[in-house]
Amino acid sequence: MLNRIDLRGSSRDPRGLLPRAQLDVSVAVEQIRPVVEAVHQHGFSAIRDATQQFDGVTLDRLRVPAAAIAAAAETLEPDVRAALEVVIERARKVHADQRRSDVTTQVVDGGTVTERWIPVRRVGLYVPGGLAVYPSTVVMNVVPAQVAGVDSLVVASPPQKENNGLPDARVLAACALLGVTEVYAVGGAQAIAMLGYGSEGADEGDRCEPVDVITGPGNIWVTAAKRLLRGWVGIDAEAGPTEIAILADDTADPRHLAADLISQAEHDPLAASVLVTDSEALAAAVDTELVRQVTSTKHAARVQTALSGEQSGVVLVDDLEQGLRVVDAYAAEHLEIQTRDAREWALRVRNAGAIFVGAWSPVSLGDYAAGSNHVLPTGGCARHSSGLSVQSFLRGVHVVEYTEDALRDVAGHVVALANAEDLPAHGDAVRARFES
Numbered sequence: 001m002l003n004r005i006d007l008r009g010s011s012r013d014p015r016g017l018l019p020r021a022q023l024d025v026s027v028a029v030e031q032i033r034p035v036v037e038a039v040h041q042h043g044f045s046a047i048r049d050a051t052q053q054f055d056g057v058t059l060d061r062l063r064v065p066a067a068a069i070a071a072a073a074e075t076l077e078p079d080v081r082a083a084l085e086v087v088i089e090r091a092r093k094v095h096a097d098q099r100r101s102d103v104t105t106q107v108v109d110g111g112t113v114t115e116r117w118i119p120v121r122r123v124g125l126y127v128p129g130g131l132a133v134y135p136s137t138v139v140m141n142v143v144p145a146q147v148a149g150v151d152s153l154v155v156a157s158p159p160q161k162e163n164n165g166l167p168d169a170r171v172l173a174a175c176a177l178l179g180v181t182e183v184y185a186v187g188g189a190q191a192i193a194m195l196g197y198g199s200e201g202a203d204e205g206d207r208c209e210p211v212d213v214i215t216g217p218g219n220i221w222v223t224a225a226k227r228l229l230r231g232w233v234g235i236d237a238e239a240g241p242t243e244i245a246i247l248a249d250d251t252a253d254p255r256h257l258a259a260d261l262i263s264q265a266e267h268d269p270l271a272a273s274v275l276v277t278d279s280e281a282l283a284a285a286v287d288t289e290l291v292r293q294v295t296s297t298k299h300a301a302r303v304q305t306a307l308s309g310e311q312s313g314v315v316l317v318d319d320l321e322q323g324l325r326v327v328d329a330y331a332a333e334h335l336e337i338q339t340r341d342a343r344e345w346a347l348r349v350r351n352a353g354a355i356f357v358g359a360w361s362p363v364s365l366g367d368y369a370a371g372s373n374h375v376l377p378t379g380g381c382a383r384h385s386s387g388l389s390v391q392s393f394l395r396g397v398h399v400v401e402y403t404e405d406a407l408r409d410v411a412g413h414v415v416a417l418a419n420a421e422d423l424p425a426h427g428d429a430v431r432a433r434f435e436s
Contacts, residue, residue: 001290001304002261002275003313004283007326014315015329020379021241021270021311028224032189036228039193043200050190057159057185062194062201062208064166064183072169073176083368084135084174090371091143098390099147108410110403117394120234122152122209124195126216127171129158129187132267134217138174140373140388141216146178148393153180154211156195158187184208188218192225196233215388217375236388240378241311243272244363245332245352247323247345250279252338256359257282258289260336263364265306266299272311274330276323283314324348331382334363353382408434 007014038046048059073081104114125141127134138155145153155175157167166172166185175183186194198210214226215236226235244264246257261273277283294303306312317323320339327335331351339345342358349355353376354366367374375388411430418427 001287001294001307002273002283003308003310004316005313006316007322008316008318013329014326015380018315018326018330019272019274019311019313021243021272021309023220023240023270023379025220025224025227025238028220029227032221032224033228035189036193036225039190039199040197043194043198044202044206047186047190047194047199050188051159051186054188054190055159055161057161057165059159059165059185060202061206062184062186062199063206064172064185066181068166069172069176069181069183072172076170076173080135080170081173081177084139084177087136087139087369088143088177090369091139091373092147094371095144095147095373095390098144100391100394100396108406110406111410112401114399114401116397116399118397119149119151120212120393120395121150122154122211123150123213123215123393124192124211124233125153125155126191126195126214126218126222127155127157127167128216128218128222129160129168129171130219133168133170135168135170135174136368136374137216138171138178138180140375142175142178142180144373144388144390145215145393148390150393152182152209152211154182154184154195154208155180156184156186156191158191159185189221189225192218192222192229196229213393215375215392236375236392237377237381237385238379239375241270241272242267242334243274243311243332243378244334244336245274245276245327245330246336246338247320247327248275248277248279248282248336249320249339250282251340252277252282253359254282254285254289255293256362257286257338258293260362260364261286261290261307261312262293262297262303263362264334265303265312266297267306269302269305270309270311271306272309273307274313274315274332276315276317276326276330278317278319278323280316283316286314320345327352331377331380333376333378333382334366336361336363351383353377353387404433 100117102116127137159165195211199208201207213234217239223238265271265273328351333353335352336356337346346357373388377385414430415427
């Protein structure tokens, strides 16, 4: 079922040889640009038109009534409510330890630099609602923003025909459990444009004020819209289809590996599932298990498409050392290590959005209840980017405070460097303070 890539005996850089979904966001940008520009220019009417076109829903208002949010929590299935409460509790525990403290450095007598960590004022949190619904994503976006101390949180999620044009009831319930009361029934590129530029609504109480940062996953149209607005607002990342890579040796259970590969493949036909192993026997056993397990999974057609696509495959390596180089080159969103001494191998990994160690730490745990965040870099971006965290909503600002004597002591150096860079007015701005 999985394509085979045999890197045994190869010393080449594996980066260009590994399976990867081919997405051209730049093409999507041009296709979605008219929608984004229409929302910028015309606000509510453009949002309503795009929502009718793409979601088949006619919006009377943008904002979800507070009563509907509260009602969603009251009618939530007890087991789902209990699960969300556990997820919220664990996420808050992990993210609370990420909050940075202000630090003041005494550079010289009379001269200090303080690094302050200041939360952004207002953030827009996007929660997708396509092939699946994601109340867990509400938690993963809202909790770090709340811990960071963000003053104003707004959630946007696509309207659902089966929920009377409101976002999915479980998404609304998660908002209620987290105390989020500003929610908009808008999805896709029009939601990103609304968050970035703001929009009037049906009346003054329906207006969406613009945000400073937009976070949250979405399809290629959401990603393209975020690219268009990047710079006007901050964004977390240009998220692509989900991906899992597993580094495994002959101690791994092929049933577990197959189940984990399938778990990510059910997200999207473009989802990537990659197994890296030095055991050809294990690769064969996993393929057998995939054939058996796929037939019994609910979204079998979607899973089959994802697993057989060019973005998925088995990579055969000489040994785990080569396997480590391969997974570092791949830089997976989710990386499982199922080997002997799994923790030791995991601690040597440089590039991954999140690392799951051993047989009892599957990606599904991280998707929901590990306490970690599941909004993670995709498409190899883990080589240079991190997942969503409290830091995503904080800005480090240096506060410089020098006395007269401290400035006088360094003034000559400032003047010398200003002249060396042919910026004499810089030096004059210091010199002027000491001339009578």
